[in-house]
Amino acid sequence: MIVLGSNSEIAQAFVEKVLEAGEKYQTVFLFTSNRETTQKFAQHIDVKFFQQTEIIELDLMKEIDYNKFDDITSDLLFCATGYLGEGTDEALYNNKNTEKVIDINFAKLVPVLNFFAAKMERQRSGTMIVLSSVAGDRGRQSNFIYGSAKAGLTAYLSGLRNYMFSRKVHVLTVKPGFMDTKMTEGLPLNPALTATPRQAAEEIYTAYKRKKNTAYVLPLWSIIMLIIKNIPEFIFKKLKL
Amino acid sequence: MKPNFIQKVTNWGNFPVVEKEIKSEDSIERIKDFVRNNNEVIARGNGRCYGDASLSEHIFSTRRLNKFISFDRLNGVIECESGVLLSHVLEVIVPQGYFLYVTPGTKFITVGGAIASDVHGKNHHAEGCFSEYVEEFSLLNENSEVITCSRTENEDKFWATIGGMGLTGIILSAKFKLKNIETAYIRQESVKAQNLDEIFKLFDESESWTYNVAWIDCLQRGKNIGRSIMMRGEHAFKHELPKKMQENPLRLKKKMIPKIPFYFPDFLLNKFTVKLFNFLYFNKQQQKMVKNYVDYETFFYPLDVVNDWNKIYGKSGFIQYQMVIPKEKGKEGMEKILQTIAKSGNGSFLAVLKLFGKNNPHAYNSFPTEGYTLALDFKVNSRLKKLVTDLDEIVEEYGGRIYLTKDSMSKSTLTNYLQNVQNPKFVSMQHKRIMNSNN
Ligand SMILES: Cc1cc2nc3c(=O)[nH]c(=O)nc-3n(C[C@H](O)[C@H](O)[C@H](O)COP(=O)(O)OP(=O)(O)OC[C@H]3O[C@@H](n4cnc5c(N)ncnc54)[C@H](O)[C@@H]3O)c2cc1C
Numbered sequence: 161m162i163v164l165g166s167n168s169e170i171a172q173a174f175v176e177k178v179l180e181a182g183e184k185y186q187t188v189f190l191f192t193s194n195r196e197t198t199q200k201f202a203q204h205i206d207v208k209f210f211q212q213t214e215i216i217e218l219d220l221m222k223e224i225d226y227n228k229f230d231d232i233t234s235d236l237l238f239c240a241t242g243y244l245g246e247g248t249d250e251a252l253y254n255n256k257n258t259e260k261v262i263d264i265n266f267a268k269l270v271p272v273l274n275f276f277a278a279k280m281e282r283q284r285s286g287t288m289i290v291l292s293s294v295a296g297d298r299g300r301q302s303n304f305i306y307g308s309a310k311a312g313l314t315a316y317l318s319g320l321r322n323y324m325f326s327r328k329v330h331v332l333t334v335k336p337g338f339m340d341t342k343m344t345e346g347l348p349l350n351p352a353l354t355a356t357p358r359q360a361a362e363e364i365y366t367a368y369k370r371k372k373n374t375a376y377v378l379p380l381w382s383i384i385m386l387i388i389k390n391i392p393e394f395i396f397k398k399l400k401l
Numbered sequence: 402m403k404p405n406f407i408q409k410v411t412n413w414g415n416f417p418v419v420e421k422e423i424k425s426e427d428s429i430e431r432i433k434d435f436v437r438n439n440n441e442v443i444a445r446g447n448g449r450c451y452g453d454a455s456l457s458e459h460i461f462s463t464r465r466l467n468k469f470i471s472f473d474r475l476n477g478v479i480e481c482e483s484g485v486l487l488s489h490v491l492e493v494i495v496p497q498g499y500f501l502y503v504t505p506g507t508k509f510i511t512v513g514g515a516i517a518s519d520v521h522g523k524n525h526h527a528e529g530c531f532s533e534y535v536e537e538f539s540l541l542n543e544n545s546e547v548i549t550c551s552r553t554e555n556e557d558k559f560w561a562t563i564g565g566m567g568l569t570g571i572i573l574s575a576k577f578k579l580k581n582i583e584t585a586y587i588r589q590e591s592v593k594a595q596n597l598d599e600i601f602k603l604f605d606e607s608e609s610w611t612y613n614v615a616w617i618d619c620l621q622r623g624k625n626i627g628r629s630i631m632m633r634g635e636h637a638f639k640h641e642l643p644k645k646m647q648e649n650p651l652r653l654k655k656k657m658i659p660k661i662p663f664y665f666p667d668f669l670l671n672k673f674t675v676k677l678f679n680f681l682y683f684n685k686q687q688q689k690m691v692k693n694y695v696d697y698e699t700f701f702y703p704l705d706v707v708n709d710w711n712k713i714y715g716k717s718g719f720i721q722y723q724m725v726i727p728k729e730k731g732k733e734g735m736e737k738i739l740q741t742i743a744k745s746g747n748g749s750f751l752a753v754l755k756l757f758g759k760n761n762p763h764a765y766n767s768f769p770t771e772g773y774t775l776a777l778d779f780k781v782n783s784r785l786k787k788l789v790t791d792l793d794e795i796v797e798e799y800g801g802r803i804y805l806t807k808d809s810m811s812k813s814t815l816t817n818y819l820q821n822v823q824n825p826k827f828v829s830m831q832h833k834r835i836m837n838s839n840n
Contacts (some may be wrong), residue, residue, distance in 0.1 A: 197427070197428070200427075200468050200470075201468065203468070203469065203470055203471065204468040204469045204470075207469035207470070207471060207472040207479070207481075207493060208469055208492075208493055342426075342427070342465070345404065345406075345424070345425065346404030346405055346406040346424070347404055347405075348405065
């Protein structure tokens with residue numbers, strides 16, 4: 161299994177879910193920008209599941225040496241890399257923030273996904289599970305830089321799925337809504353709309369097994385986003401969302 | 402959206418409820434910053450203490466310190482972060498033929514909480530407290546340094562922290578020994594006792610059993626006072642198990658856990674329903690003695706079969722009153738206590754009697770001392786304060802004390818036994834309450 165963004169609580173919960181379900185991998189490749197904390201997770205799953213891992217440093221904001229990844233292949237890729245950045249109020253005109261948000265969520269990520277997609281295409285098998293966001297479903301004034309990067313990612317994934325269909329590779333786009341993670345700690349989120357990493361992992365695992373194309377982590381979100389997407393633009397632009 | 406860490410927090414008894422800062426982190430650097438920048442910090446595990454022990458102005462939740470670190474499968478030593486739940490430890494160790502030496506009546510507590518309260522199980526008379534099996538732990542102290550504490554390194558902090566109720570710092574991780582088992586099952590005997598005399602005799606006779614506990618019907622009066630069921634148990638060997646259990650003796654089937662969906666309305670739990678419950682519980686068993694094999698969850702964690710069962714006590718919450726009375730006067734004291742409860746009409750759903758063995762003199766902050774210990778649940782209502790005051794009087798008269806991890810309103814002279822824990826960094830609402838009423 162290949163995990164991109166191994167420090168994400170959702171990625172970790174998903175790895176645990178898969179191993180709990182009894183699936184075995186020769187090696188779980190943990191890609192991360194923070195070796196130290198990922199090391200903790202690697203030890204954790206070694207104790208819990210007797211699972212061998214390899215930690216591989218990957219920082220999307222730096223030059224990537226793809227030669228190092230040559231030998232890494234798997235039937236399952238899980239990608240949870242993402243960066244929320246500052247919201248509109250704090251940083252709309254801060255170009256550093258804008259670039260970083262677009263790079264990590266889209267521009268620098270897509271080539272990495274392409275690299276592993278190519279391997280699966282050659283294998284003629286595999287599943288790529290990639291976390292996008294409900295924020296990409298429609299740009300809203302509060303965080304549309306992040307939202308637009310995720311919209312780009314969602315569009316890329318939908319195209320990739322289409323391209324890969326005849327090549328026997330499946331692509332699952334996951335759109336978590338509010339999550340109870342480090343990223344959102346202390347924010348006033350509605351508990352009914354907020355999923356724990358564990359819940360997310362369960363939902364994603366089910367969607368993966370059912371070969372779903374897109375999955376919202378809490379089913380309620382598909383309804384909410386359906387409504388949000390269908391509000392006519394002349395009304396939508398006046399809303400404070 | 403700006404982060405705001407103020408939240409409503411309450412522990413298992415749903416009393417008291419406070420609005421305080423609660424923060425959770427897994428990066429040591431950020432935990433250090435949190436401690437450096439705040440006074441009146443307290444660690445909180447899974448909030449399974451009943452009252453105000455893990456509440457303060459600034460609460461550090463260990464829920465993100467949830468990783469295993471190492472497992473020496475040969476020697477049965479495991480190391481993990483302090484927020485790992487005992488239930489998760491069991492999931493890992495039981496299939497490998499290991500068990501916890503000491504476990505409380507719920508597995509939904511953290512390793513940090515187990516050390517800070519120095520929890521005991523049904524085997525205190527035989528195997529002591531949780532701390533007996535702790536080899537070392539790391540502690541973030543009041544100077545924001547991480548120190549290793551063991552019997553040979555920083556011993557003073559090691560012993561002050563055991564049973565120290567979080568007042569010496571934040572336990573970050575711990576290493577502890579495990580016990581070998583052949584199966585995940587317990588050979589159990591349940592024996593009925595008609596009154597206190599019988600149950601005390603049973604405790605004497607059962608001293609060679611590893612696990613002992615009695616459920617008391619505490620609404621009985623007169624000659625029936627102390628009517629109870631004693632349950633004693635041993636880890637079963639594979640060869641003694643019924644055939645069916647022998648097939649996969651270290652693995653239990655996953656069970657569905659029902660959940661109490663909302664707070665029960667206040668009128669539901671009253672003297673009548675408690676009486677009924679106790680009647681059914683006592684009479685469920687027809688014979689004087691039943692011998693059988695049960696899985697470890699049924700034996701150790703009967704209350705964990707329903708999630709959020711604390712909600713049956715309604716929104717106003719409940720307390721648990723647990724005290725210990727020295728052995729010589731144990732029976733006399735218990736009799737008085739049970740009489741007082743029966744007279745008050747404040748029924749307790751759950752009343753558990755255990756016998757503690759000798760205490761570990763090094764673990765001076767640990768609650769257990771040799772004697773009888775009784776734990777009772779009471780719904781919070783207008784008469785409760787009076788009952789607690791009355792019970793406190795009796796405990797004091799017999800030279801006993803109260804278990805801090807369950808306390809939220811007992812007399813300070815019964816609860817102020819902690820030593821070497823005073824510092825302005827780590828302060829709980831409980832400690833403040835006790836200290837303030839002391840002077
Ligand atoms: C149904 C039920 C049955 C129980 N049965 C028993 C029993 O049989 N025997 C027994 O001994 N207890 C029993 N208890 C009590 C329980 O075991 C203790 O209260 C335990 O400490 C709770 O652990 P927690 O992780 O929930 O910690 P919390 O309740 O959050 O905290 C308890 C105390 O530990 C401190 N603490 C927690 N984590 C840390 C840390 N990382 N570093 C420093 N301090 C920390 C807190 O400050 C607080 O003082 C029972 C509780 C319940 C709900």
